[in-house]
Amino acid sequence: MYKVLLLSICISVLIQGTSQQQYQHRRQLSQSSSTSIPTSSYQVYLSDVYFNGQKVEGLSASSFKDLGYGYAKDITDVFFMGKQIKGASASSFKVLPGGWYSQDIMDVYYWGEKIEGASRSSFKVLNGHYARDIMDVFYAGKKVRGASASSFQALGDDYAKDIMDVFYAGTEVQGASASSFQVLGDGYAKDIMDVFYAGNKVQGASASSFQVLGNGYAKDLLDTYYMGKKA
Structure with missing residues (x-):
């Protein structure tokens, strides 16, 4: 017993x-404040770019731009926390308000991951991790x-x-x-x-x-x- x-x-x-x-x-x-989102820790040293002390392969130091919230880009590619976002368009890429979501001319991303099925043209960040497009609602990048x-x-x-x-x-x-x-x-x-x-x-x-x-x-x-x- x-x-x-x-x-x-x-x-x-x-x-x-x-x-x-x-x-x-x-x-x-x-929490959508910058204190709860990874802040960029990119550093340029000589001809290379580093993220948190690790060399970022494929990121050009000469055209490097720090976008904040862990994002960066050069003239051809986009990176999140030191890793390349495959298929992202560098010329049109931007980080959306709050830092959780981002988009380029074709797609929407959450923390560097493409959101399948999201409409880029109608996508809107709401509050924190919530967002929506004309058809669907998303939380943390998931429908x-x-x-x-x-x-x-x-x-x-x-x-x-x-x-x-x-x-x-x-x-x-x-x-x-x-x-x-x-x-x-x-x-x-x-x-x-x-x-x-x-x-x-x-x-x-x-x-x-x-x-x-x-x-x-x-x-x-x-x-x-x-x-x-x-x-």
Whole structure:
């Protein structure tokens, strides 16, 4: 009996820890400031260009241009964090606001990787890792399944919604009401009925009296919560 109880406690701690790690990872991913994006560390020495101390093969020092956010180009090629982006057009390449996305005359890229199916002409960065074109919505360069591009709104803190559904980090938040949904901050959000943390429903929380306190803490009329769990 003691062994079963001990095993149950260990599993519970492991699950809670994994959930917290996932949220922290998503928070870091969602921040679009330059401090959370790799800053360029290109250096020209004699006739070569280096990135973080490693020689960048194929990058011409004479026509080298640092584009910021880890991107660079010469007269013919484009590079991200010292690696050539195959097929990218140097003459038309530009980094889009926020630094996560970029494009040339034909294609759209996320962190140096081409986004298959994205429309360059209608592509627009929204907030953090969210973007859309005339047909699709993207999060971190991947299509958001089921999202309506025409009505899609990025709300901040990795949350977003369209006319029907709510999304967190590109995944639908089950049971959330788009019409009444609002972001509270620090990973918390709510609709008219429920409270959510990192896209998951906070069990037992009162939406009408819920308040975010900061540093992962929140409260309602009866209980206090830490990272979406009763404290």
